[in-house]
Amino acid sequence: MKNKVTVVGSGNWGSVAAKLIASNTVRLSSFDDEVRMWVFEEKLPSGEKLTDVINRTNENVKYLPGIKLGKNVVADPDVESAVKGANMLVFVSPHQFMEGICKKLVGKIGKDTEGISLVKGMEVKKEGPCMISTLISKTLGINCSVLMGANIANEIALEKFSEATVGYSKNKEAAEKWVQLFGTPYFIVSAVQDVEGVEMCGTLKNIVAIAAGLLHNIHNLIVVSSFTFYKMTQILVGFVDGMEMGNNTKAAIMRIGLKEMIKFSKMLFPSVKDSTFFESCGVADLITTCLGGRNRKVADAYAKNQGKRSFDQLEAELLNGQKLQGVLTAKEVYEVLSDRGWVEQFPLFSTVHAISIGRLPPSAIVELGDSRSANKQVGNSTL
Amino acid sequence: MKNKVTVVGSGNWGSVAAKLIASNTVRLSSFDDEVRMWVFEEKLPSGEKLTDVINRTNENVKYLPGIKLGKNVVADPDVESAVKGANMLVFVSPHQFMEGICKKLVGKIGKDTEGISLVKGMEVKKEGPCMISTLISKTLGINCSVLMGANIANEIALEKFSEATVGYSKNKEAAEKWVQLFGTPYFIVSAVQDVEGVEMCGTLKNIVAIAAGLLHNIHNLIVVSSFTFYKMTQILVGFVDGMEMGNNTKAAIMRIGLKEMIKFSKMLFPSVKDSTFFESCGVADLITTCLGGRNRKVADAYAKNQGKRSFDQLEAELLNGQKLQGVLTAKEVYEVLSDRGWVEQFPLFSTVHAISIGRLPPSAIVELGDSRSANKQVGNSTL
Numbered sequence: 001m002k003n004k005v006t007v008v009g010s011g012n013w014g015s016v017a018a019k020l021i022a023s024n025t026v027r028l029s030s031f032d033d034e035v036r037m038w039v040f041e042e043k044l045p046s047g048e049k050l051t052d053v054i055n056r057t058n059e060n061v062k063y064l065p066g067i068k069l070g071k072n073v074v075a076d077p078d079v080e081s082a083v084k085g086a087n088m089l090v091f092v093s094p095h096q097f098m099e100g101i102c103k104k105l106v107g108k109i110g111k112d113t114e115g116i117s118l119v120k121g122m123e124v125k126k127e128g129p130c131m132i133s134t135l136i137s138k139t140l141g142i143n144c145s146v147l148m149g150a151n152i153a154n155e156i157a158l159e160k161f162s163e164a165t166v167g168y169s170k171n172k173e174a175a176e177k178w179v180q181l182f183g184t185p186y187f188i189v190s191a192v193q194d195v196e197g198v199e200m201c202g203t204l205k206n207i208v209a210i211a212a213g214l215l216h217n218i219h220n221l222i223v224v225s226s227f228t229f230y231k232m233t234q235i236l237v238g239f240v241d242g243m244e245m246g247n248n249t250k251a252a253i254m255r256i257g258l259k260e261m262i263k264f265s266k267m268l269f270p271s272v273k274d275s276t277f278f279e280s281c282g283v284a285d286l287i288t289t290c291l292g293g294r295n296r297k298v299a300d301a302y303a304k305n306q307g308k309r310s311f312d313q314l315e316a317e318l319l320n321g322q323k324l325q326g327v328l329t330a331k332e333v334y335e336v337l338s339d340r341g342w343v344e345q346f347p348l349f350s351t352v353h354a355i356s357i358g359r360l361p362p363s364a365i366v367e368l369g370d371s372r373s374a375n376k377q378v379g380n381s382t383l
Numbered sequence: 384m385k386n387k388v389t390v391v392g393s394g395n396w397g398s399v400a401a402k403l404i405a406s407n408t409v410r411l412s413s414f415d416d417e418v419r420m421w422v423f424e425e426k427l428p429s430g431e432k433l434t435d436v437i438n439r440t441n442e443n444v445k446y447l448p449g450i451k452l453g454k455n456v457v458a459d460p461d462v463e464s465a466v467k468g469a470n471m472l473v474f475v476s477p478h479q480f481m482e483g484i485c486k487k488l489v490g491k492i493g494k495d496t497e498g499i500s501l502v503k504g505m506e507v508k509k510e511g512p513c514m515i516s517t518l519i520s521k522t523l524g525i526n527c528s529v530l531m532g533a534n535i536a537n538e539i540a541l542e543k544f545s546e547a548t549v550g551y552s553k554n555k556e557a558a559e560k561w562v563q564l565f566g567t568p569y570f571i572v573s574a575v576q577d578v579e580g581v582e583m584c585g586t587l588k589n590i591v592a593i594a595a596g597l598l599h600n601i602h603n604l605i606v607v608s609s610f611t612f613y614k615m616t617q618i619l620v621g622f623v624d625g626m627e628m629g630n631n632t633k634a635a636i637m638r639i640g641l642k643e644m645i646k647f648s649k650m651l652f653p654s655v656k657d658s659t660f661f662e663s664c665g666v667a668d669l670i671t672t673c674l675g676g677r678n679r680k681v682a683d684a685y686a687k688n689q690g691k692r693s694f695d696q697l698e699a700e701l702l703n704g705q706k707l708q709g710v711l712t713a714k715e716v717y718e719v720l721s722d723r724g725w726v727e728q729f730p731l732f733s734t735v736h737a738i739s740i741g742r743l744p745p746s747a748i749v750e751l752g753d754s755r756s757a758n759k760q761v762g763n764s765t766l
Binding site for chain 1: 571630635642662
């Protein structure tokens, strides 16, 4: 029997995932050509339904305009009908909707179905944090892998060379099928047996991206307010040289963030491996998200407005309906930190949360160093 | 007896190192205030000698204009006289000059002298590669640590928040003294017991920076030559969104480079630790160098000229007398790879070398993926 794939979600990344998958199902004999894609129905300004337009034009005109998804992608506004008969489910909705979606699907899924989550984030409940793959796997009673990586969706849509990592827990054969289904010559997928490590990478990097985004404008403010004439001269020399100033600081913030990602992941899941952070889901995704992602962009605007406009307002204005994961994740992670008495050990994560709720000014992100300089240790680096 | 420090070198980074050190020697009672700095004498366009101008103005007008080094920095054009009486030597000259400098100093150094190398690169000899710290330590018979990190000198000169890593082999007390001597509230230094790992990071990242630099213009060429109308539309959408395109690819190249750095370091020195690559000398320095360093800049110009002007020419034009380490390091590393039959295992390092000598076109850097896609493995990521 051929494998049949449904993509549960159709935002920017969901649409790109459908395109990647559809290019492979027509090519590989072990897969049914048709890829169904569940679309949260919206009415477009033209009065048409989004699903109708996708099925007529093969294009998600709202979330991925200008890119053909493949004629074998079929949009369906009803999630239960979309998953019917599928034995491979790709979950790619904003994480705050995942619990509701899973509940709707209980009892509608075949028992040998394999799931994969492309969702960044986690659910925090009274009993502790719950990864999205665990939520899917527990609610639906299916095995669930994850796919994360340096994946700015618009770039993959343009078929630029990128990489991704599949994290799996036990079923290596399923992981091989996912690698087949997603991989293309321009999208290199490899798999590692560390589902929690891979998923934590995809979740936590958004917090670090907010920290990196806050930096840009803070530096400009510092330049204007306190530099001497000599320093101003030097800045001009820097610009003339084509050097971008502040890269040291940005790199330092990214590194401190990476260290907190590793530490937090391992404290929650002792099975998490250091080596996972050298995969695409780790260091590469962190870099690309801090350089060009939406968390960075909104944080940049937040710092520019000196905190006078909230993250919620800026998200609504700047993201065209897309959701900002970093602020929500920072809040959820902070709940775990304070619940377990770990706040002091994670200065970057805690500071991002405090800034995002307005308790600290954006400039607090460059003051991480002050507390750290008192703590220098030899042979036992603290961060 | 107070510790007495000499900085052997006075380029851009050497001058910044002297500034950092001089701010600490006046503050700490265990150090003699005066910091001597050996300057390779040059005649300035004004007709004055560089050392005279530095000693008159406290400024290295050629390599760090606009920044006061501290009145306790004394420039000396004679290397033997500069090191006289010093028990802490900071080596910070381009790596191709290090062997000559060390030979001059034989017999001129006290036996309890401690050295630290800020030099990126290595010497390749018939008997194999020799790290600069080993060259110093063997030629002069002294213990030698290294200091590497995310250190774009101009940014540290402006006192922007940055970090660095001291790598030491046995003498932990010496490492603690170096951390004291270099650390400031804006320059956070920590130490790890892995001198080879730290030094390899500082050496090899320059090769990766060349790879990253080549990318920028290649993307522009691809955009112009082969994108369809739909893709052009999408690119415009990308620009309007403020997204920088190509970050996925850049992150992928940086990650593949990091993996090759780790693999090469461990194959040469089995004692090298994975954890070192999470320090400032590893991932942070790699990021900052790929975003803003001189190797990136010259590679960018090389790709823009489609390889029609050599790296040597561009170095002379763009770097105002500074040396380009990446091309030389790529050559030296390639000699090790081909000598030991490791070329196939290091596609990025080998490709950068081939491009830098004109054997492959700049665009070869984005073709790494083609050979890799044939090699996908589950549970055993190859790169």
